[in-house]
Amino acid sequence: MFFVAGARNAAGSGRENERRSIYQKFRDVDVLDKKKTVTALKAGEDRALLLGLGMILCSIMMYFVLGITVIRSYADSVWTEEGTCVVINSTITGDMNCSYSCGSDCWRVSRYPCLQVYVSINSTGHISRLSHNEETQDASSECVYVPRCQKDSAAMHAVIMNISEHLKTNQQFSCYHDPGEQQEAVLLTRLYDHSVVFHSLLWPSCTLTLGALIIVMVKLTQYLSRLCEEIGRIKR
DSSP: OHHHHHHHHHHHHHHHHHHHHHHHHHHHHHHHHHHHHHHHHHHHHHHHHHHHHHHHHHHHHHHHHHIIIIIHHHHHOOOOEEEEEEEEEEEEEEEEEEEEEEETTEEEEEEEEEEEEEEEETTTOOEEEEESSHHHHHHOSSOSOOOOOOSOHHHHHHHHHHHHHHHHHOOEEEEEEOTTOOOOOEESSOSSOHHHHHHHHHHHHHHHHHHHHHHHHHHHHHHHHHHHHHHHHHHO
């Protein structure tokens, strides 16, 4: 009887130990899976943070480049007031010389006609000389347009004559003038107006906002994860 009872107890104890061993194995596997999951999540969060920081740094660099190019040129321009110009006189005053590249350390001279246009500004009544944009004003103080210099002078002549004919048929158009009257010339177009500045700043602003949003979402996820762990520990 004692031997049978001892054998039963030993068998029961063995089965209990076996169950505990199986349970411990499952628990170890579960803990290992949780560690792997946590490690994978942490690596993903680190990559997301690096992506957000990289986007913010790229946007700051774009802001810097735009600040020394587009924004600076826009701020330095004195032709800020838009008005309506009416053509008073449009004449070809003569030929102007220009140089074009014909190879390495090779430059040759070509010629283009100089179209001089005077307009009247409706808002002020002043008569001023017309230039295409700020670059044309810097390149030539007499001609309304300076074409890209090339070997074929006939092509440049055709471009200038097309502009002359267009101004004869469309004698009233929008233009930009200096409200402080520091510059006598008026511009047909501006290199960097409000729309150009807006579209230039749009993409770096979107990149900066998206990068900051990624970092905020990662930090919020980490905070909620820690909060859930603390709640789980309290319940236990």
